Amino acid sequence: MKASPSQFYKFMQRPDTQFVIPIYQRNYDWSEEQCKQLLDDIIDVGRYSREDMRVHFVGS
Known part of the structure; x- marks a missing residue:
């Protein structure tokens, strides 16, 4: 899996979001x-x- 920058609010609005x-x-x-x-x-x-918006790292 490759990490990439993303806007958190856009990520949370996606219908396929999973943790x-x-x-x-x-x-x-x-x-x-x-x-x-x-x-x-x-x-x-x-x-x-x-x-x-500030930069906030979530992930590995």
Whole structure:
């Protein structure tokens, strides 16, 4: 899989958007706090206006 820059709001508007946990990540055990932090980060990115969009890395 090759990563490429994308506008988050456009990514979230796509009807085929899926979040997948890669097989190599399934061996790690995330606590509720780590899951909450990830969700909070995603929500924070979504709050930026399109004009004030900052770069935010999501992925590997």
